[in-house]
Amino acid sequence: MRRMTARPANAHQARLLRLLRDAGPSSRAQLGDQIELSRSKLAVEIDRLLQTGLVVGDGFAASRGGRRSHNVRLAPELRFLGVDIGATSLDVAVTGPELEILGHLTERMDVREGPVAVFEQVLSMAEKLRNAGLAEHFDGAGIGVPGPVRFPDGVPVAPPIMPGWDGFPVREVLSQELGCPIMVDNDVNLMALGERHAGVAHSVQDFICVKIGTGIGCGVVADGKVHRGATGSAGDIGHIQVEADGRQCPCGNRGCLEAYFGGAALARDAEQAARDGRSVELASRLEAAGALTASDVAGAAAAGDVASLDLIRQGGARTGQVIAALVSFFNPALVVIGGGVTGLGHTLLASIRTQVYRQSLPLATGNLPIVLGELGPVAGVTGAARLISDHLFSYTPT
Amino acid sequence: MRRMTARPANAHQARLLRLLRDAGPSSRAQLGDQIELSRSKLAVEIDRLLQTGLVVGDGFAASRGGRRSHNVRLAPELRFLGVDIGATSLDVAVTGPELEILGHLTERMDVREGPVAVFEQVLSMAEKLRNAGLAEHFDGAGIGVPGPVRFPDGVPVAPPIMPGWDGFPVREVLSQELGCPIMVDNDVNLMALGERHAGVAHSVQDFICVKIGTGIGCGVVADGKVHRGATGSAGDIGHIQVEADGRQCPCGNRGCLEAYFGGAALARDAEQAARDGRSVELASRLEAAGALTASDVAGAAAAGDVASLDLIRQGGARTGQVIAALVSFFNPALVVIGGGVTGLGHTLLASIRTQVYRQSLPLATGNLPIVLGELGPVAGVTGAARLISDHLFSYTPT
Numbered sequence: 001m002r003r004m005t006a007r008p009a010n011a012h013q014a015r016l017l018r019l020l021r022d023a024g025p026s027s028r029a030q031l032g033d034q035i036e037l038s039r040s041k042l043a044v045e046i047d048r049l050l051q052t053g054l055v056v057g058d059g060f061a062a063s064r065g066g067r068r069s070h071n072v073r074l075a076p077e078l079r080f081l082g083v084d085i086g087a088t089s090l091d092v093a094v095t096g097p098e099l100e101i102l103g104h105l106t107e108r109m110d111v112r113e114g115p116v117a118v119f120e121q122v123l124s125m126a127e128k129l130r131n132a133g134l135a136e137h138f139d140g141a142g143i144g145v146p147g148p149v150r151f152p153d154g155v156p157v158a159p160p161i162m163p164g165w166d167g168f169p170v171r172e173v174l175s176q177e178l179g180c181p182i183m184v185d186n187d188v189n190l191m192a193l194g195e196r197h198a199g200v201a202h203s204v205q206d207f208i209c210v211k212i213g214t215g216i217g218c219g220v221v222a223d224g225k226v227h228r229g230a231t232g233s234a235g236d237i238g239h240i241q242v243e244a245d246g247r248q249c250p251c252g253n254r255g256c257l258e259a260y261f262g263g264a265a266l267a268r269d270a271e272q273a274a275r276d277g278r279s280v281e282l283a284s285r286l287e288a289a290g291a292l293t294a295s296d297v298a299g300a301a302a303a304g305d306v307a308s309l310d311l312i313r314q315g316g317a318r319t320g321q322v323i324a325a326l327v328s329f330f331n332p333a334l335v336v337i338g339g340g341v342t343g344l345g346h347t348l349l350a351s352i353r354t355q356v357y358r359q360s361l362p363l364a365t366g367n368l369p370i371v372l373g374e375l376g377p378v379a380g381v382t383g384a385a386r387l388i389s390d391h392l393f394s395y396t397p398t
Numbered sequence: 399m400r401r402m403t404a405r406p407a408n409a410h411q412a413r414l415l416r417l418l419r420d421a422g423p424s425s426r427a428q429l430g431d432q433i434e435l436s437r438s439k440l441a442v443e444i445d446r447l448l449q450t451g452l453v454v455g456d457g458f459a460a461s462r463g464g465r466r467s468h469n470v471r472l473a474p475e476l477r478f479l480g481v482d483i484g485a486t487s488l489d490v491a492v493t494g495p496e497l498e499i500l501g502h503l504t505e506r507m508d509v510r511e512g513p514v515a516v517f518e519q520v521l522s523m524a525e526k527l528r529n530a531g532l533a534e535h536f537d538g539a540g541i542g543v544p545g546p547v548r549f550p551d552g553v554p555v556a557p558p559i560m561p562g563w564d565g566f567p568v569r570e571v572l573s574q575e576l577g578c579p580i581m582v583d584n585d586v587n588l589m590a591l592g593e594r595h596a597g598v599a600h601s602v603q604d605f606i607c608v609k610i611g612t613g614i615g616c617g618v619v620a621d622g623k624v625h626r627g628a629t630g631s632a633g634d635i636g637h638i639q640v641e642a643d644g645r646q647c648p649c650g651n652r653g654c655l656e657a658y659f660g661g662a663a664l665a666r667d668a669e670q671a672a673r674d675g676r677s678v679e680l681a682s683r684l685e686a687a688g689a690l691t692a693s694d695v696a697g698a699a700a701a702g703d704v705a706s707l708d709l710i711r712q713g714g715a716r717t718g719q720v721i722a723a724l725v726s727f728f729n730p731a732l733v734v735i736g737g738g739v740t741g742l743g744h745t746l747l748a749s750i751r752t753q754v755y756r757q758s759l760p761l762a763t764g765n766l767p768i769v770l771g772e773l774g775p776v777a778g779v780t781g782a783a784r785l786i787s788d789h790l791f792s793y794t795p796t
Contacts, residue, residue, distance in 0.1 A: 036795075148761055158761050206628050218727065222620045229729020230604050233761045240723040241757050253757065325638040325720070326727055329616065331627020359639050359651065363546055363556050363631045397434075 005078075005139040005180070006052035008395045012037060012045050017054060017074065017393035022197075024098055025058045025073035046072060054078070074098065079134075080388055081141035081178065083122055084187055084380030086340075087111050087161055087214040090118070092125040093381035094134045099197060099389065101378055103134040111146060114164035115173075123177055138180045140392050142384030143170060144187035146215070148233040154184035157232060161215065183387045187211070187380055188235055189226045191338050191373065192219025194383030199374040200336055207332045209373065210237070210323060211339035212348075214263040220330070237326070238262065242318050257322050261315035263294045263341055269311050270297045279307035298343040312344045313351045320355025327360040327368065338373030345372075403476075403537040403578070404450035406793045410435060410443050415452060415472065415791035420595075422496055423456045423471035444470060452476070472496065477532075478786055479539035479576070481520055482585055482778030484738075485509050485559055485612040488516070490523040491779035492532045497595060497787065499776055501532040509544060512562035513571075521575055536578045538790050540782030541568060542585035544613070546631040552582035555630060559613065581785045585609070585778055586633055587624045589736050589771070590617025592781030597772040598734055605730045607771065608635070608721060609737035610746075612661040618728070635724070636660065640716050655720050659713035661692045661739055667709050668695045677705035696741040710742045711749045718753025725758040725766065736771030743770075 008014040012035065019034055020026060032042050049055040050072070058071040074097035082101075084091040088111070093104040105125050109118060129135060147159025154171025156162065175182040185193075192209035195201040201209065201221070209219040218235035220227040227234050238258040239251050246255025258265060270292040274282040281300040286292050300308035323335060335356070337349060353370050360368075373379055406412040410433065417432055418424060430440050447453040448470070456469035472495035482489040486509070491502040503523050507516060520541075527533060545557025552569025554560065573580040583591075590607035593599040599607065599619070607617040616633035618625040625632050636656040637649050644653025657663060668690040672680040679698040684690050698706035721733060733754070735747060751768050758766075771777055 206625075220727070222625050223623070225621065227604075227620050227728070229762070230731035231729060231761055231765065233759065234727065234729035236726050236729070236759055236762065237723075239759055240726050241719065244719075251759070321639065322723070325635075325723055328634050328638050329618070329632065329724055329727070330625070331629060331632035331634070333628035361631065361634055361637055361649070363629055364627070364634065367629065 005392065006054050008054075008393060009048065010045075011395045012041075013049055014393050014395040016045060016049060018390070020055065020072065020074045021098055021389055021393065025071050027069035027071050029069040031072075077136070078139050079137065080385040081126055081129075081135075081138045081180075082381030082384035082388075083126075083141060084144045084190065084384060085109070085111060085118060085122075085146060086187065086380075087146050090121055090125065091377060091381050092122060092129065093378065093385070094126075094129045094138075095382075095385040099382060099385045101382065103129045103132060104378060104381065105129065106377060111162050111165075115168045115170065119174060119177065122174075126178065138178055140181045140183075140388035141174065141178055142190065142387040143174060143182060143184045144190040144380050144384050145170065145184065146187045146213075146217075148231070148236065149184050149186050149228075150232050151185065151228050154182065156184075181388065181392060183391050185226075185384075185387055186217070186219075186228075186232070186235070188217035188219045189228065190219075190381075190383030190387060191379045192221055192336070192383065193226060193386045194375050194379035194381070195336050195338065195373050196221060196383075197386045198382050199379060200371055201334055204334050206330075207334035207336060208235075208323075208326060208330060209336040209338060210319070212262055212319065212337065212341040213339040215258050216262045216319065216339075218326070222330075237322055240322050240325075242321055257318060260318045266294045266297055266311060266315060266341065267292050270300075270308065273307045273311065279305050281305040282307060294341050295343055298345070301344065301347060309347060312347045316344075316348045316351030317355050319348075320352040321359065323352060323370075324356045324359035327356055327364050331364050332368070335368065335370040336373050337370065338376075338379055403790065404452050406452075406791060407446065408443075409793045410439075411447055412791050412793040414443060414447060416788070418453065418470065418472045419496055419787055419791065423469050425467040425469050427467040429470075475534070476537050477535065478783040479524055479527075479533075479536045479578075480779030480782035480786075481524075481539060482542045482588065482782060483507070483509060483516060483520075483544060484585065484778075485544050488519055488523065489775060489779050490520060490527065491776065491783070492524075492527045492536075493780075493783040497780060497783045499780065501527045501530060502776060502779065503527065504775060509560050509563075513566045513568065517572065517575070520572075524576065536576055538579045538581075538786035539572065539576055540588065540785035541572060541580060541582045542588040542778050542782050543568065543582065544585045544611075544615075546629070546634065547582050547584050547626075548630050549583065549626050552580065554582075579786065579790060581789050583624075583782075583785055584615070584617075584626075584630070584633070586615035586617045587626065588617075588779075588781030588785060589777045590619055590624060590734070590781065591784045592773050592777035592779070593734050593736065593771050594619060594781075595784045596780050597777060598769055599732055602732050604728075605732035605734060606633075606721075606724060606728060607734040607736060608717070610660055610717065610735065610739035611737040613656050614660045614717065614737075616724070620728075635720055638720050638723075640719055655716060658716045664692045664695055664709060664713060664739065665690050668698075668706065671705045671709065677703050679703040680705060692739050693741055696743070699742065699745060707745060710745045714742075714746045714749030715753050717746075718750040719757065721750060721768075722754045722757035725754055725762050729762050730766070733766065733768040734771050735768065736774075736777055 058073040078097035080095045082093045090109040156165045188211045216238040218237045239256040241255045243255035247259040249256035249259040274286040456471045476495035478493045480491045488507040554563045586609045614636040616635045637654040639653045641653035645657040647654035647657040672684040
């Protein structure tokens with residue numbers, strides 16, 4: 001099943017491969033418009049890519065007046081695997097050469113079971129996608145993990161919610177198991193990359209993508225590139241203090257954002273409201289299920305439950321308070337809100353917006369959309385496929 | 399006096415000019431080590447630069463075993479003007495080709511008098527430096543203003559403390575007056591550029607530079623480049639909220655950082671302490687001078703005045719609270735503290751550090767120096783010279 005996927009031999013070929021990934025089948029004339037190469041040099045590079053098998057002919061293009069130009073496209077059998085490891089769920093998808101999703105599986109999972117158990121599940125899900133006829137092999141895989149990653153070597157570092165993962169050589173182990181190149185990144189960075197590739201942040205150069213799942217994190221894109229920071233922990237906003245001497249947080253500090261909002265805090269507050277008699281709706285859901293989650297709060301809010309609406313509004317205000325500071329500091333062109341808790345929808349968005357527009361300076365918010373992500377559960381796997389394809393379609397002189 | 403300064407004709411020449419600016423006189427062999435060009439192509443580009451007059455010969459280099467290599471350097475008569483406009487002071491300096499400061503003047507000034515008055519003062523200071531024999535002409539000038547700037551066209555935008563400056567075409571007007579190319583940026587960005595060029599942040603790729611002057615701002619350097627944000631207001635951290643429903647701020651909001659710290663807040667709090675009888679030292683200074691400034695607080699603190707020490711510690715804690723959030727979000731490799739209030743010295747630094755190390759996650763602070771800037775009053779003018787030389791020593795294909 002394994003095979004070596006060819007790699008670009010120079011920067012021009014790398015650029016051509018990315019253009020074909022992002023624009024789809026193109027004529028030589030269209031490619032020529034976007035790349036600084038003479039017609040003859042362009043022809044040489046395309047011929048070389050055709051020889052590698054990475055690119056194939058795709059018939060004739062519509063005439064632009066002169067001789068008809070040949071279309072080329074990425075080899076249709078290219079396959080990327082996108083893996084998005086959350087705290088409690090696992091998304092695995094296979095994409096074609098233009099990162100279009102051919103198949104996508106979601107399963108429950110507990111990241112605290114450690115890397116060996118989680119990767120067995122990843123491999124079995126990848127096998128299911130392969131057995132469904134969606135891929136014969138994988139040319140590369142991108143992996144998102146819910147914690148900081150030392151990016152160059154693909155190793156999680158001190159991930160607070162992931163005992164057993166610290167220093168685990170994810171890149172090395174998975175590249176052996178899957179038999180293809182691997183890149184590893186923080187799950188929130190991949191959500192940002194996904195929304196930039198195919199979602200609401202399409203081609204935006206400076207934005208932040210706030211993921212509200214079990215915890216809260218943030219992908220930072222500066223000048224079109226993911227900003228990972230000095231130790232790979234950029235965007236780790238869940239433990240920014242929102243209240244001096246506030247609620248105890250599992251991290252050991254007091255008053256952290258995650259002590260007030262995110263899936264875990266919301267479930268705990270909802271159970272408290274159910275027990276205190278503040279919400280009949282939540283109480284009946286708690287009795288039925290034995291525990292509450294963020295989606296119970298979303299459901300109760302949709303049914304008009306006042307206590308649930310209050311929890312969402314308060315959480316949104318706390319989150320907005322942090323985003324307001326980040327907007328003043330980073331001056332993004334766009335703020336994207338994503339993650340499981342976006343099921344809370346426009347009540348959440350409205351309270352975040354109110355806080356940001358009130359607290360940040362007008363110059364930074366005058367033209368600042370704050371929107372929900374578009375890709376939902378496929379944002380992370382799309383970003384993962386983008387990450388590995390960026391790596392494969394790049395050229396570093398040796 | 400005016401003359402056209404030659405510009406690089408291609409990207410290789412631009413890179414060579416920057417190398418000579420940053421490394422000083424170099425042999426052709428040394429330049430060849432740092433640039434990807436064949437020996438013969440390198441010789442061609444250097445010969446062309448010699449013809450433009452931007453580069454001159456500088457004798458023979460020490461032998462590296464083979465034929466002795468010719469040294470070259472930037473033309474010694476190249477002159478850059480660096481201008482740093484603060485809220486209450488004006489720094490103007492002239493530098494040579496390697497950005498070494500040949501002369502530097504500081505004068506009192508009130509930015510609220512508007513651009514026409516301020517630029518008359520700038521021109522007269524530049525004339526003084528010229529008359530002192532430090533420059534016959536200026537090849538370019540960098541200008542820092544204490545507010546957000548629309549960077550591409552060099553126009554201040556909605557600067558809160560600068561009535562009359564909004565939309566004023568600084569770049570256009572000054573380039574006509576000075577007869578040379580001009581670049582305009584926020585003063586804090588220039589401080590960051592200066593510390594990166596010749597100070598404590600030398601060649602650091604990701605850092606933040608917090609300037610505590612009359613107000614508080616922050617330069618953000620990501621991947622070696624100043625991050626200016628979508629509307630040029632990145633780093634505008636003085637109005638991040640540090641206390642819900644806190645002190646009234648002149649911006650109209652409550653609880654902003656600048657309502658608690660910075661030169662203006664400190665002077666006001668010190669006068670209050672003097673009047674309340676909490677500090678004999680401050681009271682006697684107030685009686686003598688009629689008003690207090692940050693340097694009175696610094697002086698009183700140095701003399702052991704408890705109230706002044708408390709003011710510095712409280713301000714440092716508030717500033718540290720904001721920096722802690724930025725460190726979690728941005729994960730810099732270094733935090734630089736600069737600006738006039740750094741006269742408060744290590745008491746301030748200690749309370750900032752305590753707050754950041756306590757509130758940010760260990761992964762982000764484990765290896766994070768928080769230091770005072772090295773360049774003091776010449777940080778801004780050095781950054782201004784760096785800005786304009788980066789512009790002149792760049793090549794954009796048309």
